[in-house]
Amino acid sequence: MKVTLERNHLLKSLSHVHRVVERRNTYPILANVLFKASDDHVELRATDLDIEVTESVPAMVSTPGATTVPAHTLYEIVRKLSDGAEVRLETDGGENMVLTSGRSRFNLACLNPDSFPDLKSGAFAHEFDIAAASLRELIERTQFAISNEETRYYLNGIYFHAVQNSASGSLFRAVATDGHRMARAEIAAPAGAEGMGGIIVPKKTVGEVQKLLDGVDGDVHVEVSDTKIRVTVGPVVLLSKLIEGTFPDYDRVTPKNNDKQMLVDKAGFAIAVDRVSTIASDRGGKAVKLSASNGLLELSVTNPDHGTASEEVAVDFETDGFEIGFNARYLLDIITQIRTESAVFLFNDANSPTLVKEEGSEANALYVLMPMRV
Structure with missing residues (x-):
């Protein structure tokens, strides 16, 4: 096999295929990327036996052929070559591939391409x-x-x-x-x-x-x-x-009868949760308590080792005296997915799943969060 490729094209393709290759492999061939050169392109393929990624790269093919070389090593070599450089790959049918680019020269160990696994696709319904x-x-x-x-x-x-x-x-x-x-x-x-x-x-x-x-x-x-x-x-x-x-x-498990609706400014709420959860302990499940009263929602955290924290945010909520606890990280994961300025919380009681969604009837996403005892 003897081919010449543009470095940027090869690097882009390698960046796609080499990611599926695990760093540690039971079978040495799985650490390699397959090269198949024919006509005016080179096909690159990598697999971990569960995922297979294939991409074709334009190339000047002097001698068609196939081989496999270590995926991560090759990616690092090409990544460090000069931008826009010309890369020449050559094998003599043996156990080595020579990569040259400018004054750089690398000799890479190859494995027989005949033993490279093929993830059969079958028919698609x-x-x-x-x-x-x-x-x-x-x-x-x-x-x-x-x-x-x-x-x-x-x-x-x-x-x-x-x-x-x-x-x-x-x-x-x-x-x-x-x-x-x-x-x-x-x-x-x-x-x-x-x-x-x-x-x-x-x-x-x-x-x-x-x-x-x-x-x-x-x-x-x-x-x-x-x-x-x-x-x-x-x-x-x-x-x-x-x-x-x-x-x-x-x-x-998606709540159907949660009738207590709370409307809260997404940005302010997220900042408040993040702030009070600073002292929350992993041992306590990063728990934050939400307590609603008189149009205000108090977020509080108690950590026996570090103390307490609390913050109030304004909410549109008709129910007073309502309390519920959540894992702060889970709560933040969900609130950051809300795309509208306000987030809508729908509660049933302190022990039932809470529904979170965006404001408006056109929302195409919803989230369910299990409460915690606090």
């Missing part, structure tokens, strides 16, 4: 185009609530599915929960996504897709089967396994 901005928003609004608890593996991702709504038609919905809080966001279902059953996209895959969407305009192509998802963003193709399992019935 649904495929559709979705605006990059819409998919990015669904991820951003729900990602924080993904569980890291390995025993409940079916919560270790975002649940995507299509739902039929009598008022809004077909919706494409994303849901994530860790058992303490739940995030739900939705958009009008893209053509082709109607009737799509539920899939659970793993957290690592969600993160990689989010990075690929950064700064992207236009549409991305999504294909879904019972076991895999394939997302095409420009020249980059990401193929991933889905989490096998049953996502819980989130609708059952």
